[in-house]
Amino acid sequence: MTDIPLNGIANGTVARPRRDIGLKRRYAAERRFRIYGVLAISVGIVFLAVMLVTIIGKGYTAFWQTTATLPITFDANVIDPENKRATDPNVLITANYPKLAENALMAKLGINPDDKVAARKLKGFLSDGARAQLRTMVTDDPSIIGTTRNVEILVAANIDSAFKGQIDLSVDESRRKVSDQQVTWMKQLAAEGSLAEHFNKGLFTFGASSRPETSGMGVAIIGSFYMMVIVLLLALPIGVAASIYLEEFAKKSRLTDLIEVNINNLAAVPSIVFGLLGLSVFINFLGLPRSAALVGGLVLTLMTLPTIIIATRAALAAVPPSIRSAALGLGASKMQMVFQHILPLAAPGILTGTIIGLARALGETAPLLLIGMVAFVADRPATPLEPSTALPVQIYMWANEAERAFVERMSGAIIILLIFLMAMNITAIVLRRRFERRW
Incomplete structure (x- = not known):
């Protein structure tokens, strides 16, 4: 039998259970956390708006x-x-x-x-x-x-x-x-x-010029295009092949664990280290031409590979094991299972990781400075073996000039680079949502 407090009987009502004091504290902490989150996002948006307004105001x-x-x-x-x-x-x-x-x-x-x-x-x-x-x-x-x-x-x-x-x-x-x-x-x-x-x-x-009115991004755009093509042709097949082997075929061992750890570590290595590697291997050892788009593409390929491998392995691991079991149960070989069932389902994630990796490579400056792509190049390169520069490097060179008109062109080049980067990231998001399947 439940005991009812006398004051509840006197008032004609039954007293409610005592409220948990800690509940109010938890609600208050949750509200504060939401406020902190909104403030953090607002501060980020304000700084982004200030940056865009400053760049566009100086560069349009x-x-x-x-x-x-x-x-x-x-x-x-x-x-x-x-x-x-x-x-x-x-x-x-x-x-x-x-x-x-x-x-x-x-x-x-x-x-x-x-x-x-x-x-x-x-x-x-x-x-x-x-x-x-x-x-x-x-x-x-x-x-x-x-x-x-x-x-x-x-x-x-x-x-x-x-x-x-x-x-x-x-x-x-x-x-x-x-x-x-x-x-x-x-x-x-x-x-x-x-x-x-x-x-x-x-x-x-126009190419590089000592006169602001006759200087342009023509050489830089062509050089960046050559490098992105090289990165796409090398990093995508090598990265996907390495990911498929590590995720689907390689047996778990100390060697594979060591490889995985090193891949994750390479993704966090500063980009300037890859520039030093490219300088010592591709230019000093192999004798490739300095400040050529080919060398820049090879350096950016090494830098992009860890990003593509990590994204591809995550996409492969996201495919349900039931797909593998069903394919093998119907008589497919492991190779058929991977290339005819797993890889098509993981393609959206692989594509997204590749585009994000390319976007990162497009905006890199430090490794290209070390391989000589900061050179004064006035003529447009006809092949990746000829001297060229890149959009981020061109921005860096204009930033070092004292002329007012060079500052204007620097801001204009930043606008173009931001448009390219935004287009690539938006493309990655759209393709991801277009082809993504939820399990």
């Missing part, structure tokens, strides 16, 4: 470049005053092409050619890249000599920055790199429609 202008549209007269007296181009083709290569651009600009602005002071200030208005641009036009089509063509000429980096509003023109002339006279000419050309911003195709096609 790199996708536009200021050009001056000028009527260039390809004067034969400047290009070939002695009329030797028929017998000496080098005359067209060594001609004074900047003079053509200067003459066109002076005529456009109404400047007297005898005004030496104005001519001196005018030299810093157009980019020195006009030499190569006009030379290419003449060597590709010598018939334009003696004609006048409207040509879009890149302006100098300081004029480009001033036109984009990145230079404070209200400060004293002695404290900025753009003179008042150049600002006046800039406004005059802009009012006439001869000075305008256009999409900067050179950012994706």
